[in-house]
Amino acid sequence: MLFASRPSCIKRLLIIEDDPLIAFDNERTLKHSGYDIVATVDSGEAAVPIIADQQIDAVVLDLGLAGHMTGREVARLARDRGIAVLLVTGRCPEDAADIAVACLAKPHSASALVAALRAVETMTCKNKAPRKVSGLLTYWRPEAA
Template sequence: MLFASRPSCIKRLLVVEDDPLVAFDNERTLKHAGYDVVASVDSGEAAVALLATEPVDALVLDLALAGHMTGREVARVARDRGIAVLLVTGKCPDDAEDIALACLNKPHSAAALIGALRAIETMICQNKAPRKVSGLQTYWRPEAA
């Protein structure tokens, strides 16, 4: 798989997904696109524990997780640590803008997942509006120059 551009300011990703097949597909897709996938975990507790010990630039996060911690709680922890959050879920919640930079609807293609991360990179690395990606809602707020 060849992609036009390599990751820029987002390099290290954590995949948080309770469906093992989806997690495997996402991890494989992301690695082929040049990202360093730190880990794939299925629970909020495991995600937060990893965030405490590993440098991570962004989360690819499902809202429905194993364990007691919700995806929303994980997203808030990541946001508070300055980590970009891409929600990947069946239905983007009404409060997605409060907890994530973007939300990608499931099911999605490999190209849409990479496009969603590229959109987040455009927002935070270049401080500009991203290109449209099918199935992706972005919540871009430009930073003051």
């Protein structure tokens, strides 16, 4: 493989973030890391048709969104469709394990965001415990082989 650090099974991402500067930074960081950004939206209402119609491997989701739909509702919808959910939020909620694979606390560095997605990939695609990432809580439950 030419680029060992490129994503393997998680390639197509949906970014759901209501802060335009953070959304832009996340999109830029993840594109430069080899991910295909399907869309970047600021609300659950904008995310729902994308989740329904597009092939998405993971969502990078802030819990505080524009619009009336909550981040938790979006996370449950994505999870129920088999899409890995990485919460990226100021404070990881106590019930995060019910709605996400992992939660990355804000503020975070660009490298922490990429490392968090790699951890999600390790858990969901390889069914292995990930490396520790600063600011990342993981909710890995090994699946029976």
